[in-house]
Amino acid sequence: MPPRITPLVLRPRLASTALRAGPGPFRHIASKNNPDKLPEAPKGQPGPNTQQQEHVSEEAAKMAKIQGQEGPDMNQGTPVQDIMKEEKKQRDQAPEVLQQQMNSKQQSSNTKPSTNPGGSRSFSTSIRRRLELQPSTSPSDFNPAMLSSLGGANLSAGSSLDTPTATSNQLSHKFPLPAMDSIVNKAERYDPVVVQLTNFMMRDGKKSVAQRNMSVILNTLRTSPAPTYSATRALLPGAPPASYLPLHPIAYLTLAVDSVAPLMRIRSQRGAAGGGVALQIPVPLGLRQRRRTAFMWILDAVNKRQNRGSGRDMFPTRVANEIIAVVEGRSGVWERRMAVHRLATTSRANLNFRQGGGGRR
Amino acid sequence: MLLAQAITQMAPPQCLRCLRNSLQLVEHRSLIQPPTRAAFSTTSLLSAKAAQPRKTAGTSNKSKTLRLSKNIRQTAGKPPARGERKAVRKRIVLSNTNALEVDGLQDLTADKLARHSEGTVALQTFTGQVLGFSDETVDALRALESFKPTQAWSLFRRPASLVRKETAALANDMADTETDTSKVARKMVFGEKGSGKSVLLLQAHAMAFVKDWIVVHFPEGQDLTIAHSAYEPLRTPNGRIYVQPQYTAKLLLSIANANQALLSSLQLSRDHQLPFSVQSNMSLFRFAELGGRDPTIAWPIWQALWAELLTPATKAVQRPPVLVTMDGADQVMRVSAYLDPEAKPVHAHDLALVRDFANLLSGRTQLPNGGMVLAATCASNRAASPTLDYCLSRTYIKQEKASNAWHLLPLRGPSWDPYQLKDARVESAVMNVSALKLQGLSKDEARGVLEYYAKSGVLMNAVTDGFVSEKWSLAGHGVIGELEKGTVRMRF
Incomplete structure (x- = not known):
């Protein structure tokens, strides 16, 4: 093993611009008056380079202390490799010696299991292999990993609030830290499908109304009887059993939207087919686009439904009924999906069309 | 036999009471179908015939817009029947078959409301637990309209509610009045929106039902005062009051249905001055139902029923305690939407039903067999009633100062704006009523x-x-x- 190179990294960050804009003396790089004389701070006021931010290692040590972890050793300095581990750009631009050293380390860690002469896995993969051989198409095979928005995710998020950390015997916080990502980052606070559909339903920027509607949709799904899967309309493979759905309304909604979502849209290229006829070109859609299209179709179908009651809950009730109809295979939205897919199949020859590339190739 | 038949046939097709009936039914009929002609008239039709639309060549009756598929409004199926839409909106669902059955969910039973030897009610030990309601209780609560469509009963397997500190305190008060009938708790429940005021009333109903009390509940104070129900003036020695026959009938029917088992076991105990004859040993259930079926006689029956319920119990005449409650009581503590013959607004306490309730609440009408009077305010549809607000906060602060929590309160109570008129009738009704403020759970x-x-x-x-x-x-x-x-x- 080569000797470990541990240069001391001292990387003071630039003083913040707010300090520069302050009342203290400031010498511009191009200023000509008294070029030899450096500026001095008036008495009692900080100079231009006196209040600098802390050095990374110090900052990391402080953060670690707050979080009750063991931070970098301030007496020794941080090895350059540790910093490069975090930053890919610097890793690529590192000197060759360091790169070689890092590569050799990675290889040794990769080859570690193979050095074990026993050759037995620590876990069994026989069941997994069997499952791969028999692809599950019947909706009764429930694969919770398929729907990330199932209750399982919630459960883990909720329980992580309170379960003491694994290092409970070590000196740590009196009360465990909350799972900050679910609280701090508002973009990840709610389920992505629910957020997207709530925003899609929103009219005139009234988000609270849309949220209320969404809650009525979910509660209607919760209280209506479990759906009966249709034999002709295949839902997503790995859909949970129908009895599971009412108590997991978000999974119910996700299953309906994702099952009926089209894989393609048809782009009509004007004049490309010759004779003024538009060329139909199938274009694949991303996940959010697929969901958006599906929900647009569902809302179209909802607008054709008739209210049986009155009051402000009628629109979300109709949406919920349409979602149940989708899962049960009764909805007309399935026809729209079939039509798009059929057209995409017939026009698959147009996939190679390139605009401005001399026509069809 | 033949003669008897002949006599009944000879009798005029409509006796005087039935004629009045037919007039009273106009209100109902107008709800069902729009009136096409007068209910009773001998005059021939004098109005001119409606002009027939002339048909001229070249014009058609059809719409003049272009018939495109997007212009034609598509309707799927039959439109909802009259009243169906409101029924859907007000429907109360009390069960969700998808929800799981809760293991070990106990019911609210009479033994949980009994007193321990230490003097506390057994329900005290259930504070912080959820107790379900038995099927009979649920039927009674449904008849009383205690459940509201905005509450989330439809998410759970069966109706159940949390026993909170205040619930146990009410159970304690109920046990008190059973041992000493002069101790009648009269309370005004208030608190912010969603603090559980209506559900506390519902729990009181359930407890009273389990204890075999008579329960009378005004489901919504607003229904009495917004002038959606017919009214007629009635002269009394104390001035003119207004009777609401249809509403009274509805109330009588709900009392009869909710307390059916208990009222069936009780009978009329004395003669009442009624405009019609009744059997002297009629059960109170039949008596209340009679009024509930016929709005014309609902008011005298209401008065007679209350006279019966307020009769002190003797060995011969059994009379249970009575629980009287009203939800949305802030609506009856102000001027109503009804107008008197001079087109002046009628004060809510001039309505006969409200006056009776206010007398019970203020203690002017005593409950000789014990009981309890509860009124809950409504925070989401709050009526402006400054006198009520003032009295409530004054009473509440006085109560809290009497307890040990005085240092948590502002030193001075609420002050009344001297340029505003105080509603003396409201003040006298709620002055001596204790204030029960619902706050957050522990x-x-x-x-x-x-x-x-x-x-x-x-x-x-x-x-x-x-x-x-x-x-x-x-x-x-x-x-x-x-x-x-x-x-x-x-x-x-």
């Missing part, structure tokens, strides 16, 4: 209700101390409506 109670949600399968979180604290804080220190919203209803 953390233990919150934990109990969250565990119930989790066991029902509608809350998919592990209920831990941290989770309870988080939700309790977000719900404004445990306001139960917000707690429910944050964990069950609006949880994505």
